[in-house]
Structure formats: structure tokens, C-alpha cells
Amino acid sequence: MNKKNVYMDHGATTPVRQEVLEAMLPFFSELYGNPSSLHAKGRDVRKAFEEARRVTAASLGVEPDEIYFTSGGTESNNIALRGAAKKHGSGHIITSSIEHHAVLDVCKDLEKQGFSVTYLPVDKYGLISMEEFESSIKPETFLVSIMAANNEIGTVQPISEIGAIAEKHKILFHTDAVQVVGQMPLNIKELNLDFLSLSAHKFNGPKGVGALYKRKGVKIDPLYHGGGQERKLRPGTENVPGVIGLSKALELAVGELPQKAEELAKLRNRLIEGLVRIDDVVLNGHPEKRLPGNVNVSFKYIEGESVLLSLDLHGIAASSGSACSSGSLDPSHVLSAIGLDHQTAHGSIRFSLGRGNAEEDIDYVLDIIPSIVDRLRQMSPIRKESC
Amino acid sequence: MYNEKVVEHFNNPRNVGELPDADAIGENGSFKCGDTMKIYLKVKDGIIEDVRFQTYGCGAAIASSSMLTEIIKGKTIDEALQVSNQDVADELGGLPPLKLHCSNLAADALHDAIANYKKKQGSVVKD
Numbered sequence: 039m040n041k042k043n044v045y046m047d048h049g050a051t052t053p054v055r056q057e058v059l060e061a062m063l064p065f066f067s068e069l070y071g072n073p074s075s076l077h078a079k080g081r082d083v084r085k086a087f088e089e090a091r092r093v094t095a096a097s098l099g100v101e102p103d104e105i106y107f108t109s110g111g112t113e114s115n116n117i118a119l120r121g122a123a124k125k126h127g128s129g130h131i132i133t134s135s136i137e138h139h140a141v142l143d144v145c146k147d148l149e150k151q152g153f154s155v156t157y158l159p160v161d162k163y164g165l166i167s168m169e170e171f172e173s174s175i176k177p178e179t180f181l182v183s184i185m186a187a188n189n190e191i192g193t194v195q196p197i198s199e200i201g202a203i204a205e206k207h208k209i210l211f212h213t214d215a216v217q218v219v220g221q222m223p224l225n226i227k228e229l230n231l232d233f234l235s236l237s238a239h240k241f242n243g244p245k246g247v248g249a250l251y252k253r254k255g256v257k258i259d260p261l262y263h264g265g266g267q268e269r270k271l272r273p274g275t276e277n278v279p280g281v282i283g284l285s286k287a288l289e290l291a292v293g294e295l296p297q298k299a300e301e302l303a304k305l306r307n308r309l310i311e312g313l314v315r316i317d318d319v320v321l322n323g324h325p326e327k328r329l330p331g332n333v334n335v336s337f338k339y340i341e342g343e344s345v346l347l348s349l350d351l352h353g354i355a356a357s358s359g360s361a362c363s364s365g366s367l368d369p370s371h372v373l374s375a376i377g378l379d380h381q382t383a384h385g386s387i388r389f390s391l392g393r394g395n396a397e398e399d400i401d402y403v404l405d406i407i408p409s410i411v412d413r414l415r416q417m418s419p420i421r422k423e424s425c
Numbered sequence: 426m427y428n429e430k431v432v433e434h435f436n437n438p439r440n441v442g443e444l445p446d447a448d449a450i451g452e453n454g455s456f457k458c459g460d461t462m463k464i465y466l467k468v469k470d471g472i473i474e475d476v477r478f479q480t481y482g483c484g485a486a487i488a489s490s491s492m493l494t495e496i497i498k499g500k501t502i503d504e505a506l507q508v509s510n511q512d513v514a515d516e517l518g519g520l521p522p523l524k525l526h527c528s529n530l531a532a533d534a535l536h537d538a539i540a541n542y543k544k545k546q547g548s549v550v551k552d
Binding site: 339340341343344347351416417418419420 | 427432435436438441442452460461462463479480481482483484486487
């Protein structure tokens with residue numbers, strides 16, 4: 039079989055769509071003005087910039103003045119969590135043990151500053167329990183941050199139930215929706231969300247730009263001080279081409295939902311069904327409550343990086359939950375939290391599907407994988423009976 | 426991330442498998458938490474006549490296992506004992522710094538096999 043180039047790492051990043059690139063290009067050349075300038079060069083860009091805000095808000099079903107443009111998911115998370123913490127001064131925060139490091143490590147740092155944090159455990163599918171969440175709420179709890187869907191195993195959390203509980207107890211609710219926005223339909227106004235983080239490069243927009251949704255009336259302290267841009271919450275001259283690209287990409291992605299999500303889920307299921315047919319391959323994450331593009335499986339008795347490298351030699355791009363490349367032998371915190379033993383966790387591979395993947399890509403991967411797995415298993419000293 | 430030689434050894438590893446009539450077997454690593462290598466030696470007149478390996482691990486671990494078997498085949502036991510982890514990495518043209526712990530595997534498993542071999546020789550003499 040001829041080598042193909044198959045990109046299945048859309049959870050890491052996605053290619054910028056042609057329409058998005060074209061929308062951005064004028065803002066690198068003739069439309070170079072600073073949107074804060076009073077002259078025509080500035081005013082023209084301000085107009086386009088605010089139109090991008092309007093489109094972004096409309097795509098999310100929120101008001102334009104609830105959107106703050108940032109440099110991406112990490113910054114949005116930091117502004118929301120640290121900003122809320124700074125405003126409250128002290129108190130208790132609830133999050134989950136499988137958050138992205140852009141939330142988890144912020145919480146750890148806030149602990150050092152005197153805040154107390156509960157890291158909710160998850161079940162074997164990666165779901166938090168509503169009972170455990172509600173019983174962890176204390177009088178001093180002011181914030182809960184739970185990701186909309188997990189980046190590694192794709193598990194989608196019951197965001198609307200979390201929102202209802204947060205509302206009942208009058209605590210702020212933040213969700214890191216970086217993996218969900220543009221991939222699944224989302225109705226922010228029905229979810230009782232106070233904050234939502236998103237990142238453009240996960241939905242075929244450019245890298246280095248994202249947004250924070252902050253519900254009108256919710257007050258947080260800014261982390262930065264400067265020229266007052268983004269209503270003083272994120273000062274600094276705007277990333278105009280980036281924001282134009284974000285709004286275009288979001289408009290296109292949301293416009294294609296829910297059909298696109300259904301198509302992706304079909305491809306995902308085809309890949310999962312093919313993979314679990316191989317001996318000693320287990321699906322990680324929830325069988326149904328998962329991102330439409332996420333496939334995460336463990337190949338027992340072999341190590342994830344060697345699978346990735348083999349896939350790469352066949353032109354297939356995927357990613358691994360194995361931490362071998364990070365210099366530590368510990369598997370990812372997510373795979374540990376769902377209770378995988380070290381060996382199963384080390385054999386985990388994530389295929390994240392997206393725009394541009396077709397059935398033939400799935401079939402190509404399914405054709406290639408058995409020989410890769412056989413070869414590595416024959417090389418491995420670990421066998422079924424020794425585990 | 427890896428140079429061509431490492432990828433070539435990963436893709437076409439030399440001396441993979443078991444030796445049913447091995448004179449010594451060595452192991453390094455832990456099944457529980459990470460990379461593991463098992464090495465089989467066939468020794469005749471103090472010379473490593475044949476060698477096989479099995480490795481569970483990343484690309485660097487498999488490539489360094491393969492490289493080690495090439496280095497030691499035909500060497501005397503004492504010469505093989507001098508082969509270090511660094512020698513294996515050097516012979517591969519270098520490994521990423523974070524991966525150096527993987528290459529430790531191969532020479533350590535070899536040294537374990539040689540220790541087992543010497544133990545066995547000692548007990549044979551005593552008998």
C-alpha cells in the first residue's frame with residue numbers, strides 16, 4: 039500500500055482553512071492600523087475588529103461585550119481563574135483531577151497563594167460525580183472549573199448539571215471548552231456559565247489567539263495593566279489578524295454543526311470498532327459521552343511512543359499519553375486518574391479526527407495498525423501471561 | 426527528534442527475539458513502570474557468538490537495544506563488559522537528552538546477563 043499522509047492530531051492543532059487565511063491576509067498588509075487610533079487607518083480596523091467580536095459572540099449565542107480576545111486557551115483560563123481568585127482574595131475552588139495543565143497548574147499555584155482547592159476524582163470513564171461535586175461545596179467556595187471535554191480521552195462532562203448545581207450554590211462556573219467549541223453544539227446561555235475559554239487553532243483558525251467568554255455583570259480583577267484594551271481585562275494592542283481569523287473560523291465551524299459533528303462521530307466509531315477488534319486493545323474514555331473526533335485506545339504490551347513512531351513512518355500523525363518523551367516514566371495524570379495501570383497507560387494512543395479526515399483515512403490506519411502492533415509485540419518481552 | 430540511524434535501527438532492529446539455548450539471560454527495567462529489556466547470550470570459548478533481545482519501550486529503547494547487540498556480537502565477555510550506555514548512544518550518533526535514560530537500558534541488561542553468565546560459570550567450576 040502506498041504511503042499516505044493522514045493527519046489525526048486535531049486535538050493538538052488543526053490546519054487554518056483557506057477562507058480563514060484569506061480573511062486574515064488584508065490585516066497583515068493594507069489594513070495595518072492600530073484599532074485604538076483615531077485616524078481613518080485605525081477606524082477601519084476598529085470597525086472590522088468589532089465586527090469580528092460581533093460574529094464571535096453570535097456564533098456562541100452570547101453578547102459582544104461578553105467576549106474578551108486573548109492569546110489562547112491558557113491565557114483565557116488564567117484570566118478567569120486568577121482574576122476570580124484575585125477578586126475574592128481567599129476561599130475555596132473546585133476543579134477536577136483531569137483538567138488540562140492550563141487549569142490544573144493554575145489551581146496548584148493558587149493553593150500556594152493560600153486558596154484551598156478540591157480536585158474531584160473521576161470514574162473509569164473520566165466523569166466526575168455530581169454528588170461528590172455538590173458535597174465538596176463549602177461556604178467559602180467561590181469558583182468551580184470543570185472542562186467541557188477532556189483533551190486526552192475525549193470524555194464530555196455533564197456541563198449543564200454542573201451549571202445548575204453551581205447556580206443553586208451561587209458559585210462562579212468556568213469551563214475550559216477548548217476541545218468542544220467548533221466541534222460540538224454548545225449553548226452557553228443555557229448552561230449557567232460565568233466563564234468559558236476557547237482557542238482558535240483547535241477549530242481551523244490561527245494559533246496564538248483565543249477568547250474568554252465572561253458573563254455580563256460578573257466581576258473579576260485584571261491580571262495585566264496597560265493600555266486598557268479589551269475593557270481593561272486584557273490590555274495590549276490587539277492581535278487583529280488573529281481575531282479576524284478566529285471569528286471567521288468559528289463562524290464557519292459553528293455553521294457546519296451539528297452535521298459535521300455527526301459525520302466525525304461516524305468516522306470515530308468506525309476507527310474505534312476497527313481498533314478494538316485487534317487483540318488486547320482497549321478503549322479509554324466513555325463509549326458515548328465523548329468528543330466526536332476523539333479516539334483513545336491502549337495497545338497492551340507495547341509502548342505508545344514506539345507505536346507513534348511506527349505510525350509516523352507510515353505518514354500517520356497521532357499522539358500519545360505516554361510521558362516517556364517528557365523525561366518522566368509517569369503516565370499522564372488523566373490516564374492515571376481513570377485508573378489505568380502503568381503498562382496500559384503507557385500503551386495509549388490518541389487519534390483526534392477533524393476536518394479533512396475521510397473514511398479512506400480510517401481504513402488506511404486500520405490496514406496499517408495490525409502489522410505495527412504485531413511487530414512491536416513480537417519485540418516486547420511482556421506477554422499476556424506476565425502481566 | 427531522532428536521527429536517521431536511530432530510526433533505521435528502530436525500523437529494522439537487529440537480533441530481535443529469544444535464544445532458546447542461551448547461556449545467559451539478562452534483564453533490566455520494570456514491567457510495572459517503564460521500559461524493559463531482556464537480552465539472551467550464546468557464549469562459546471568466552472566469545473559472544475550470538476545474541477537476541479526483546480524490548481518494551483520507546484523508539485530510543487528499541488534502537489539502543491538493537492545497536493548494543495551489533496556492538497557486542499563477536500566480542501569477548503570481558504570486552505563486552507566494557508561497553509557502556511554512552512557507547513551505545515554514541516554509536517547511534519546521539520540520542521535526545523531526555524531519552525538518555527532509555528539507552529541506559531541496553532548496557533545494563535547486558536551487564537546483568539554477563540553477571541548471570543559468570544555466576545553460572547562459577548557454579549559449574551565448583552561442581
